[in-house]
Amino acid sequence: MTLGVPTRPLVFAEIIAVGSELLxxxxxDTNSLFITVVLNRLGIEVRAKSVVADRREDVAAxxxxxxxRVDLVVMCGGLGPTDDDLTRDAVASLLGLPxxxxxxxxxxxxxxxxxxxxxxxxxxxxxxxxxxGAEVLPNPNGTAPGxxxxxxxxxxxLLPGPPSELEPMFGRVAAERIAPRxxxxxxxxxxxxxxxxxxxxxxxxxxxxxxRWLGEALPIATTILTAAxxxxxxxxxxxETESIGMARLDEAAAQVAAVVGDDLFSVDxxxxxxxxxxxxxxxxxxxxxxxxxxxxxISSRLTDVAGSSDYVLANAVCxxxxxxxxxxxxxxxxxxERGAVSExxxxxxxxxxxxxxxxxxxxxxxxxxxxxxxxxHKPVGTVxxxxxxxxxxxxxxxxxxxxxxxxxxxAGQMALDMVRRLVTGAKPGEAFxxxxxxxxxx
Amino acid sequence: MTLGVPTRPLVFAEIIAVGSELLxxxxxDTNSLFITVVLNRLGIEVRAKSVVADRREDVAAxxxxxxxRVDLVVMCGGLGPTDDDLTRDAVASLLGLPxxxxxxxxxxxxxxxxxxxxxxxxxxxxxxxxxxGAEVLPNPNGTAPGxxxxxxxxxxxLLPGPPSELEPMFGRVAAERIAPRxxxxxxxxxxxxxxxxxxxxxxxxxxxxxxRWLGEALPIATTILTAAxxxxxxxxxxxETESIGMARLDEAAAQVAAVVGDDLFSVDxxxxxxxxxxxxxxxxxxxxxxxxxxxxxISSRLTDVAGSSDYVLANAVCxxxxxxxxxxxxxxxxxxERGAVSExxxxxxxxxxxxxxxxxxxxxxxxxxxxxxxxxHKPVGTVxxxxxxxxxxxxxxxxxxxxxxxxxxxAGQMALDMVRRLVTGAKPGEAFxxxxxxxxxx
Numbered sequence: 001m002t003l004g005v006p007t008r009p010l011v012f013a014e015i016i017a018v019g020s021e022l023l024x025x026x027x028x029d030t031n032s033l034f035i036t037v038v039l040n041r042l043g044i045e046v047r048a049k050s051v052v053a054d055r056r057e058d059v060a061a062x063x064x065x066x067x068x069r070v071d072l073v074v075m076c077g078g079l080g081p082t083d084d085d086l087t088r089d090a091v092a093s094l095l096g097l098p099x100x101x102x103x104x105x106x107x108x109x110x111x112x113x114x115x116x117x118x119x120x121x122x123x124x125x126x127x128x129x130x131x132x133g134a135e136v137l138p139n140p141n142g143t144a145p146g147x148x149x150x151x152x153x154x155x156x157x158l159l160p161g162p163p164s165e166l167e168p169m170f171g172r173v174a175a176e177r178i179a180p181r182x183x184x185x186x187x188x189x190x191x192x193x194x195x196x197x198x199x200x201x202x203x204x205x206x207x208x209x210x211x212r213w214l215g216e217a218l219p220i221a222t223t224i225l226t227a228a229x230x231x232x233x234x235x236x237x238x239x240e241t242e243s244i245g246m247a248r249l250d251e252a253a254a255q256v257a258a259v260v261g262d263d264l265f266s267v268d269x270x271x272x273x274x275x276x277x278x279x280x281x282x283x284x285x286x287x288x289x290x291x292x293x294x295x296x297x298i299s300s301r302l303t304d305v306a307g308s309s310d311y312v313l314a315n316a317v318c319x320x321x322x323x324x325x326x327x328x329x330x331x332x333x334x335x336x337e338r339g340a341v342s343e344x345x346x347x348x349x350x351x352x353x354x355x356x357x358x359x360x361x362x363x364x365x366x367x368x369x370x371x372x373x374x375x376x377h378k379p380v381g382t383v384x385x386x387x388x389x390x391x392x393x394x395x396x397x398x399x400x401x402x403x404x405x406x407x408x409x410x411a412g413q414m415a416l417d418m419v420r421r422l423v424t425g426a427k428p429g430e431a432f433x434x435x436x437x438x439x440x441x442x
Numbered sequence: 443m444t445l446g447v448p449t450r451p452l453v454f455a456e457i458i459a460v461g462s463e464l465l466x467x468x469x470x471d472t473n474s475l476f477i478t479v480v481l482n483r484l485g486i487e488v489r490a491k492s493v494v495a496d497r498r499e500d501v502a503a504x505x506x507x508x509x510x511r512v513d514l515v516v517m518c519g520g521l522g523p524t525d526d527d528l529t530r531d532a533v534a535s536l537l538g539l540p541x542x543x544x545x546x547x548x549x550x551x552x553x554x555x556x557x558x559x560x561x562x563x564x565x566x567x568x569x570x571x572x573x574x575g576a577e578v579l580p581n582p583n584g585t586a587p588g589x590x591x592x593x594x595x596x597x598x599x600l601l602p603g604p605p606s607e608l609e610p611m612f613g614r615v616a617a618e619r620i621a622p623r624x625x626x627x628x629x630x631x632x633x634x635x636x637x638x639x640x641x642x643x644x645x646x647x648x649x650x651x652x653x654r655w656l657g658e659a660l661p662i663a664t665t666i667l668t669a670a671x672x673x674x675x676x677x678x679x680x681x682e683t684e685s686i687g688m689a690r691l692d693e694a695a696a697q698v699a700a701v702v703g704d705d706l707f708s709v710d711x712x713x714x715x716x717x718x719x720x721x722x723x724x725x726x727x728x729x730x731x732x733x734x735x736x737x738x739x740i741s742s743r744l745t746d747v748a749g750s751s752d753y754v755l756a757n758a759v760c761x762x763x764x765x766x767x768x769x770x771x772x773x774x775x776x777x778x779e780r781g782a783v784s785e786x787x788x789x790x791x792x793x794x795x796x797x798x799x800x801x802x803x804x805x806x807x808x809x810x811x812x813x814x815x816x817x818x819h820k821p822v823g824t825v826x827x828x829x830x831x832x833x834x835x836x837x838x839x840x841x842x843x844x845x846x847x848x849x850x851x852x853a854g855q856m857a858l859d860m861v862r863r864l865v866t867g868a869k870p871g872e873a874f875x876x877x878x879x880x881x882x883x884x
Contacts, residue, residue, distance in 0.1 A: 021665045023488050024631075024678060025475040033467040046465050047500055050492040058489055058511060065507045069500060189466075223463045236466055289759075295745025296738030299759045303737025306813050306846055314765035316758055317731075317741045323756030323799060357765060371748050404748055 008153060009183020013039050014066040015049040018059055018078035018087045019161060022051045031076050031159075031166055038174045043184035044072065045238075054078060059090035063156070071154050072178070074170070077161035079144035081124040087158055088129060091149065095156075097131035105136055105145050112143060137173055141165045148177065185238040188245030192233040192256055195272060195417040196263040199226045206233070209255050218248045228402075228409035229417070230272065262426035265417070272416045273301040273308075279423040280311040280361065285389065287419070288357035289315040290328055290349040292340070293367040293383060297412040313357040318349070324366075328352030341366050341378050343395045346386035354388060361423065362388045365415055367398075369407045383411040387418040394418050450595060451625020455481050456508040457491040460501055460520035460529045461603060464493045473518050473601075473608055480616045485626035485680075486514065496520060501532035505598070513596050514620070516612070519603035521586035523566040529600055530571060533591065537598075539573035547578055547587050554585060579615055583607045590619065627680040630687030634675040634698055637714060637859040638705040641668045648675070651697050660690045670844075670851035671859070672714065704868035707859070714858045715743040715750075721865040722753040722803065727831065729861070730799035731757040732770055732791040734782070735809040735825060739854040755799040760791070770794030783808050783820050785837045788828035796830060803865065804830045807857055809840075811849045825853040829860040836860050 015036070017029040032049045039046060047070060052062050059078070066073045078087030092099050106128035113120040127144055130136060137146030137157075144160040146169050157173060159166045194202055203224065210233070213220035223234040235252055239245030253267045265275050280287055289298050299315035302308055316327050321340055324330040330348040338344045349364030367383030374380035379399070386395040396418065400410035421427065457478070459471040474491045481488060489512060494504050501520070508515045520529030534541050548570035555562040569586055572578060579588030579599075586602040588611050599615060601608045636644055645666065652675070655662035665676040677694055681687030695709045707717050722729055731740050741757035744750055758769050763782055766772040772790040780786045791806030809825030816822035821841070828837040838860065842852035863869065 021663070023478065023491065024663070024665060024676065025479050027665060027667070027676075028470055028472070028475070030470070033470070036465065037467050046495075047497065048492055048494045048504060049465065050490055050504075052490045053488075055489065061507060061511065062490060062492075065503060069503065221463070221466070223466060223469060225469070234466065234468075291738075294742070295750075295754070296733075296741030296757060296759065299738030300736070300742050300850075303759070303761065303811075304847055304850070308737075309761050309815075312737070312759075312761045314758065314760050314762060314769060315738060316756065316769075317738065317745075317754075318756050319745065319751050319754045320756060327756060327758075327798070356769070369745075373751075405746055408742075408746070 008071065010044055010072050010155075010178065010181050011184040012047050012070040013044050013072040013074060014047055014070050016059075016062055016066060016073060016075045017049070017051045017161075018054065018075060019051070020053040020084070022077070023053055031161070031163060034163070034167055035074050035076070035170060038170060039072075039074075039178075040187035040189075042174060042179050042182040043186045043238075044178070044182050045184060045187070054084045054086060056086050056090045056093075059087060060094040063091060063094055067154060067156075072157075073155070074157045074159065076159040076166055079127065079146070079158060079160045081121070081126050081143070085126070088126075088131065088147070091147075091156060091158065092131035095131070095149065095151065097133060097149070099129045099131050101125070101128050102130040102136060103128075105130065108138070108145075109143055137169055139165055139169060141168065146173070148173065185240055186242050186245055188237050188239060188242060188249055190235045190246075190249040190253060190267065191269040192235065192253055192264060193266040193269070193272070194231040194233070194260060194263050195229060195265055195413060197231075199224065199231055202231050202260070202263075205259055206256060209259055210235075210252075213252060218244075220248065220252055227413075228406055229400075229413040262421065265420060271301075271304075272413065272420060274305050276302070276416050276420050276423070277305045277308055277311060279420055283360075283423055285360035285423065286311045286313050286357075287361040287363070288313050288353040288359035289363045289365075289415075290353035291315065291317045291363075291365045292319060292324070292349070293369040294365050294408050294411050294415070295319070295369075297408050298363065298365065298415050301412060301416065313359050314353075316353055316356075324349060328356065339378070341368055341382060341384055343384050343386070343397060346384040347388070347393065347395050350386040350388045350393075360390055361419060362386075363415055363419060365411055367407070367411060369404045369411075371404060381407050383407065383414075385411065385415045385418055387415070387422045389422050392422060394422055450513065452486055452514050452597075452620065452623050453626040454489050454512040455486050455514040455516060456489055456512050458501075458504055458508060458515060458517045459491070459493045459603075460496065460517060461493070462495040462526070464519070465495055473603070473605060476605070476609055477516050477518070477612060480612060481514075481516075481620075482629035482631075484616065484621050484624040485628045486620070486624050487626060487629070487680075496526045496528060498528050498532045498535075501529060502536040505533060505536055509596060509598075514599075515597070516599045516601065518601040518608055521569065521588070521600060521602045523563070523568050523585070527568070530568075530573065530589070533589075533598060533600065534573035537573070537591065537593065539575060539591070541571045541573050543567070543570050544572040544578060545570075547572065550580070550587075551585060579611055581607055581611060583610065588615070590615065627682055628684050628687055630679050630681060630684055630691055632677045632688075632691040632695060632709065633711040634677065634695055634706060635708040635711070635714070636673040636675070636702060636705050637671060637707055637855060639673075641666065641673055644673050644702070644705075647701055648698060651701055652677075652694075655694060660686075662690065662694055669855075670848055671842075671855040704863065707862060713743075713746075714855065714862060716747050718744065718858050718862050718865070719747045719750055719753060721862055725802075725865055727802035727865065728753045728755050728799075729803040729805070730755050730795040730801035731805045731807075731857075732766075732795035733757065733759050733805075733807050734761060734766070734791070735811040736807050736850050736853050736857070737761070737811075739850050740805065740807065740857050743854060743858065755801050756795075758795055758798070766791060770798065781820070783810055783824060783826055785826050785828065785839060788826040789830070789835065789837050792828040792830045792835075802832055803861060804828075805857055805861060807853055809849070809853060811846045811853075813846060823849050825849065825856075827853065827857045827860055829857070829864045831864050834864060836864055 142165040147158040346364040350362035354362030370380035584607040589600040788806040792804035796804030812822035
């Protein structure tokens with residue numbers, strides 16, 4: 001195969017990952033995410049991506065197909081020293097390019113091994129083979145050099161598979177060699193994060209808004225991603241310049257904010273624990289958490305944020321009833337009378353931990369994560385969350401779907417959202433609230 | 443294109459996911475993992491998989507390429523009612539099959555909408571179009587029916603994209619239609635989980651073992667996956683029967699156990715918190731955890747395990763120095779003299795939480811997760827972990843690599859591993875131990 005066609009601006013690309021191990025679950029090709037983000041930012045759209053086993057003929061066939069559709073193909077993996085590493089061979093033979101040992105590459109390999117006190121194994125000599133006319137992309141982080149092969153306007157880039165080697169190499173090649181030739185419109189993105197309703201409720205509320213966008217000038221594509229009570233709207237738009245694109249997305253975000261109100265907690269892709277942290281910092285308040293069924297998840301998420309030691313004092317995970325009493329001062333009689341999973345106990349946990357830690361904001365969470373422990377009135381998934389501040393308190397009983405881990409995730413997300421609303425003065429969310437309180441289980 | 447070639451056993455397959463939204467990060471095609479596991483179990487190997495944008499000509503071209511290599515192509519997505527949903531059209535036109543409305547499918551669609559009190563929108567009529575000769579795969583969980591298209595031994599299966607619709611449909615079609623014709627050897631898998639050394643140390647120790655496997659009869663393929671101090675060896679082997687394959691993998695696992703000893707903590711894919719839970723249960727011991735830099739992560743992982751309320755009593759997250767003293771009884775003078783991040787304080791935290799909770803096993807973790815707070819002697823990543831039981835105690839100072847989240851993950855994993863060793867009487871692991879104790883930072 002020869003690469004014909006004169007030079008033209010790069011608009012479309014495909015990505016090919018080579019490696020049988022990438023076809024064995026649970027492995028996934030994630031290099032393509034990095035490559036896609038870099039290309040999209042330059043205005044190049046990825047039209048297809050593939051993962052191919054280590055078979056010479058398959059690698060060549062998939063590359064041939066890609067070159068029939070696009071002018072830029074980024075390949076990763078299969079550049080190592082062993083027999084399985086056949087990307088170089090497959091590409092060179094498809095394009096009819098003879099391979100020759102490159103003295104400079106060989107020297108670098110020998111030096112690299114020597115600097116670690118080792119003699120280069122003979123098998124690594126293969127990594128110095130370079131197809132005629134290809135340019136070598138140096139690899140400061142590993143043995144496999146990358147390759148840039150260009151023939152009459154079509155480009156094939158070969159990158160090593162390990163992300164620590166691929167990412168800096170591709171970043172450099174994108175900035176230096178691809179950017180000047182990229183001809184497409186810029187792809188701009190924005191992530192809107194919502195909490196407080198179920199996915200289908202949000203869809204019903206927001207669809208009339210985002211459904212219109214596709215039909216408008218500068219159409220916006222929308223993808224909804226859900227992770228246990230957090231809903232993300234991923235918006236993307238192609239525009240001539242980044243500022244036109246971002247202005248369009250800002251306008252779209254404002255339209256969503258107008259219909260969902262306080263349920264929108266971030267337009268920057270921030271996790272809710274970071275939003276909570278900023279809100280606490282603005283008020284000068286510190287927080288303490290008392291967890292039962294979430295088992296430390298809320299505490300761990302709060303402390304994932306750099307600088308959280310400024311506002312997180314101390315948290316208690318009280319799994320046993322005895323520890324709810326001895327650690328948090330929840331009266332044993334209250335637990336006996338109302339049950340460990342009750343609004344009174346959740347609030348007593350929140351008040352108890354606030355006092356004990358000397359914090360301003362307190363959270364108490366108690367519930368039944370399952371799989372056992374449920375009853376008719378309090379089935380698995382029942383979780384009570386209380387949040388208290390010097391100004392107000394919110395107590396809610398929820399019924400979350402899913403298994404133990406999902407219930408923990410839902411409860412953690414909703415507890416953090418309750419704190420956010422409490423600290424910022426936003427209206428409480430109503431999703432998943434149990435029937436006995438608001439008349440609907442969702 | 444026509445599907446020629448007489449019927450033969452199915453050995454190889456390819457998977458094609460259709461949808462522009464799957465090419466926009468952070469989205470990944472994960473349906474292919476499910477499909478691969480099902481096919482592998484039947485003895486069918488996946489040779490390549492692709493994700494293609496919603497472009498008729500690209501979908502057709504990628505399918506044409508796949509059918510040149512394999513006899514079975516599984517496609518997913520693009521069966522909905524809108525203009526973007528062009529998988530049916532692209533496949534039918536590539537194969538030269540005229541489409542016609544299927545009355546039974548149409549009736550089911552109308553009934554499905556009616557049962558929800560709605561009239562079927564006209565746009566959904568498209569979903570009743572069936573290529574000539576195709577068989578309809580009913581979809582009890584959504585509107586889009588699947589399709590089975592077979593011509594002279596080659597098969598194309600079209601599945602809807604949502605996992606809740608795809609998985610039951612593909613499970614059924616695999617059992618009923620693919621299994622009787624699968625001709626390959628069974629792919630058997632086993633996951634060995636290791637903790638206690640770095641990835642490169644494990645590679646050095648285990649490579650002489652797994653490096654041999656590929657050259658032996660019934661070669662075993664090995665993939666190493668690493669997640670913050672947990673190393674997984676994923677072994678897979680093709681064998682005539684499942685029992686031959688599993689026997690081969692059991693033998694391989696025994697060889698690994700012989701070289702890594704107590705560092706092997708599971709051959710069943712169990713997470714370490716479940717292994718710890720079982721070990722505690724066997725001893726009849728209960729646990730309490732005092733966390734500083736891990737912020738509740740260890741507690742949350744321990745309570746991810748169903749039934750953990752049997753042995754988890756109460757845990758404390760003491761971020762501030764004051765709470766280490768007032769909650770856990772760590773003397774303020776000790777913190778002052780040795781520093782909050784010191785072996786004495788970690789051990790006092792472990793002893794304090796054990797007493798306070800009335801548990802048998804205690805863990806204390808204190809460290810510098812970063813990004814700030816490090817010093818020359820105690821740089822970011824320094825973490826001290828103490829584990830105590832009625833029989834013994836282990837205290838270790840580690841230096842972990844990476845950012846805040848990674849340091850938390852490393853510390854959590856190593857703390858759970860220390861508890862496992864303490865409770866089962868295994869030899870302590872030595873990875874990441876800081877220079878001042880064992881003479882090597884890794």
